[in-house]
Amino acid sequence: MKRNILIIGAGGVAHVASHKIAWSGQFGNIHIASRTLRKADAIVESIRARSSVPLTASLDTHVLDALDVAATEALIRATGASIVLNLGSAFLNMPVLQACLHTGAAYVDTAIHEDPSKVCESPPWYENYEWKRREACEKAGVTAILGAGFDPGVVNAYARIAVDEYFDRVNSIDIIDVNAGSHGRYFATNFDPEVNFREFTGVVWYWQGRQWQKAQMFERRREWDLPVVGLRATYLTGHDELHSLSQHLDVPDIRFWMGFGEHYINVFTVLKNLGLLSEQPVRTAEGAEVVPLKVVKAVLPDPSSLASSYTGKTCIGDLVRGVKDGKAREIFIYNVADHVDCYREVGSQAIAYTAGVPAAAAALLIAQGVWDVRRMVNVEQLPARPFLDLVAQLGLETWLREDGRDLPLAVRGDRATVQSMVMPRRHVA
Numbered sequence: 001m002k003r004n005i006l007i008i009g010a011g012g013v014a015h016v017a018s019h020k021i022a023w024s025g026q027f028g029n030i031h032i033a034s035r036t037l038r039k040a041d042a043i044v045e046s047i048r049a050r051s052s053v054p055l056t057a058s059l060d061t062h063v064l065d066a067l068d069v070a071a072t073e074a075l076i077r078a079t080g081a082s083i084v085l086n087l088g089s090a091f092l093n094m095p096v097l098q099a100c101l102h103t104g105a106a107y108v109d110t111a112i113h114e115d116p117s118k119v120c121e122s123p124p125w126y127e128n129y130e131w132k133r134r135e136a137c138e139k140a141g142v143t144a145i146l147g148a149g150f151d152p153g154v155v156n157a158y159a160r161i162a163v164d165e166y167f168d169r170v171n172s173i174d175i176i177d178v179n180a181g182s183h184g185r186y187f188a189t190n191f192d193p194e195v196n197f198r199e200f201t202g203v204v205w206y207w208q209g210r211q212w213q214k215a216q217m218f219e220r221r222r223e224w225d226l227p228v229v230g231l232r233a234t235y236l237t238g239h240d241e242l243h244s245l246s247q248h249l250d251v252p253d254i255r256f257w258m259g260f261g262e263h264y265i266n267v268f269t270v271l272k273n274l275g276l277l278s279e280q281p282v283r284t285a286e287g288a289e290v291v292p293l294k295v296v297k298a299v300l301p302d303p304s305s306l307a308s309s310y311t312g313k314t315c316i317g318d319l320v321r322g323v324k325d326g327k328a329r330e331i332f333i334y335n336v337a338d339h340v341d342c343y344r345e346v347g348s349q350a351i352a353y354t355a356g357v358p359a360a361a362a363a364l365l366i367a368q369g370v371w372d373v374r375r376m377v378n379v380e381q382l383p384a385r386p387f388l389d390l391v392a393q394l395g396l397e398t399w400l401r402e403d404g405r406d407l408p409l410a411v412r413g414d415r416a417t418v419q420s421m422v423m424p425r426r427h428v429a
Contacts, residue, residue, distance in 0.1 A: 120202025
């Protein structure tokens, strides 16, 4: 019997995941819930309009304030959903997880929970919130898969594969995320500005020498010569996956690097220095109380509106260094996604696509029993090969670069029949 699924959220990531889940034919009833019903309805309309095959699942939409545990629990029971895919704001994780514990539904998210009143808490961040429910999940037999987007998510699986299959000892993992695309707007963020800016306004935490180290945002810059997108500047950034990988893998150095253009940095710096990224309310001369960050969010373009004009590609992967058979080794495991291709397929830009596809794959693997582990886990604690193979079938292939050669690790079709792709030798810094 096919399982029912509840997807919470109707933003860009939920848009992509909902299409993939509906088109998979693996679920009975698919329910999409959002505070704004028209957004959920728009996803259903897009799924039906773009589907090239008859849909076997029913598609229903609901209004939901997912901060309300009782309301979320009631909706899970009313829909008969045995899997809840939490693709709303990271502020929702803990209440949605609690509703899953009450109902026994499996839980999947794509980012660490955040408290709106706190920015960049002490590491490891998962220990501050989700991991406090590990014992409860195991006791209740509830599957809870944390961080099943791309980063975190797929990059965690890349790290797992590298440690298990390509090295005897891993010395360092550098996760590199570069968006080499252009949306044509003066300034915009690729997902919720309120969440996006929070990543870059606090202390940068990274794992070095088997302990937490900190730096300031934009303090450490590094250039990498990457597949397809070429030479790109990145900055050391704090990020979700470091907080689980550092605890679950025996790797002394794990860092996250994100690409930023000079224009983005300049505008961001001005906004921050003016206090416009503050989450603390201020009072205007007319007596109105406003939150500066919410005002900035209101005037910036809706991230979903960027998709139709986006061009270029993303490159995200793990540069892993270590030792194999007594010799030094370096590999780069990565994906390249094209904004135009993503829009053509599901009406999305590549940032949302790279997060939504893995989330859908995680839900499918739970439904198939492969990842239905009845406890709380991060992606690197699960079998990586089935995940990467399914993510490839859903649209995001994985390649491995070593010594200037790019080889298929997980691609669409039969991996054994795909010819290796040899590209001009490039040094990955």
